[in-house]
Each structure stands twice: as structure tokens, then as C-alpha cells.
Amino acid sequence: MEGITKMKIHMGLDVGSTTVKLVIINENYEILFQEYTRHRSDIEETTKNVLKQAYDSHPEFKNSDCTITVSYTHLTLPTICSV
Secondary structure, three states, X not given: OOOOOOOEEEEEEEEOOOEEEEEEEEOOOOEXXXXXXXXXXXXXXXXXXXXXXXXXXXXXXXXXXXXXXXXXXXXXXXXXXXX
């Protein structure tokens, strides 16, 4: 697929002791998506739902070049990556 430029995005995901926060920006530092929600001790499911919500609302994210920064308290990276 030569000549096709992929969208470049950066995700910041913070999974804390009470909340999950996600922000996605483009290469111009414009916010494309943001979510802040309490996980009510269902950390894995809430994290999956927040990521799914982001990708469902912006299908173009699925074919993008994405970097991610993760801060987590109770969630392991393999769990996040299996979404």
C-alpha cells in the first residue's frame, strides 16, 4: 500500500486505583478522544470498554500508527494488549 499515509496518534492511558482515563491526540497535539470513568473495581472490563469506545467512535484509529503511554496501578500490560 504505497502512497497511503496512515494517521499518527498517541494514546495516554492511566489505570488507577479508582478510575480509567484515556486521551488520544494526533500529531498536531489535538485531542481526538478523551474519557474518564470510574472502574468500580472491575478494572479489566472498564479498560476494555474505554478502548473499545475510542475505536468504535473513530474507526480510522484501527489503521493508524499508534504509540501508547500507559500508567497503571492494578492492570498488567498483557491484559491491556489483548483488547
